[in-house]
Amino acid sequence: MASSIRSLLPAAVSLVSAVACTPTPTVGDSAPEGAAPLRFVFPVDSPDLINQTIGVDHDPAVYDGVEELICTNYDGRGFPWCYDEHDGSDYLLDGGFDTMDAGSVGVIAAADGVVVEISDGNYDRCHGVSSGGVDCDGYEMIANYVVLEHEGGVLSRYWHLKSGSVLVSVGQAVSCGEPLGRIGSSGYSSTPHLHFELHDPDGSSIDPYAGEHSQEESFWAEQGDPEGLPGGACAG
Numbered sequence: 001m002a003s004s005i006r007s008l009l010p011a012a013v014s015l016v017s018a019v020a021c022t023p024t025p026t027v028g029d030s031a032p033e034g035a036a037p038l039r040f041v042f043p044v045d046s047p048d049l050i051n052q053t054i055g056v057d058h059d060p061a062v063y064d065g066v067e068e069l070i071c072t073n074y075d076g077r078g079f080p081w082c083y084d085e086h087d088g089s090d091y092l093l094d095g096g097f098d099t100m101d102a103g104s105v106g107v108i109a110a111a112d113g114v115v116v117e118i119s120d121g122n123y124d125r126c127h128g129v130s131s132g133g134v135d136c137d138g139y140e141m142i143a144n145y146v147v148l149e150h151e152g153g154v155l156s157r158y159w160h161l162k163s164g165s166v167l168v169s170v171g172q173a174v175s176c177g178e179p180l181g182r183i184g185s186s187g188y189s190s191t192p193h194l195h196f197e198l199h200d201p202d203g204s205s206i207d208p209y210a211g212e213h214s215q216e217e218s219f220w221a222e223q224g225d226p227e228g229l230p231g232g233a234c235a236g
């Protein structure tokens with residue numbers, strides 16, 4: 001067990017977003033009464049090319065060193081289902097850079113929204129190194145990303161996109177399922193993956209998964225099996 005954890009450590013520990021972990025709120029009550037609750041579909045158009053999920057850490061403790069692997073995901077699992085202080089869900093691209101070079105897969109809007117922030121044109125082949133960090137081959141470690149705002153002010157963030165792949169601009173309204181970009185490895189990323197993150201209007205991160213360590217109600221249209229991927233179709 002210990003050796004298998006060590007072999008995963010460089011890749012998993014470095015799949016980090018730049019945002020600190022914050023307490024997870026209960027399900028938002030921001031939808032007007034009678035309106036359909038805000039729900040999200042899986043934000044990748046080819047789920048068959050996603051081979052691993054590394055989720056949000058619900059353990060409030062902050063660890064150092066090898067203990068950075070200590071975490072609790074929404075249904076009580078530890079690493080590699082999460083890692084310390086992770087505040088989003090990582091969906092790893094099967095085949096890594098080979099799949100990315102073959103065209104990668106599309107990242108789609110998980111719900112209707114408006115584009116509030118984008119970044120593109122940054123180096124997208126950052127990779128893990130044996131020390132556990134990330135190397136961007138001398139380029140600046142800056143992610144390509146899209147941020148959408150949804151009803152009630154909830155934000156969804158799509159991180160580490162392929163350079164030149166962002167298809168939307170700030171202020172643009174997008175529909176659920178609309179292409180936003182493609183999976184890459186820009187910013188602090190050890191292998192091509194999507195970091196998907198939800199935030200309440202007050203800035204608190206939300207784990208979209210329901211579970212005993214998260215909230216009672218899922219933000220996914222269909223949460224699905226804990227060892228599978230979320231599903232569901234866009235409403236309307």
Ligand SMILES: [Zn+2]
Nearest residue numbers: 015017090195
């Ligand atoms: Zn992440």
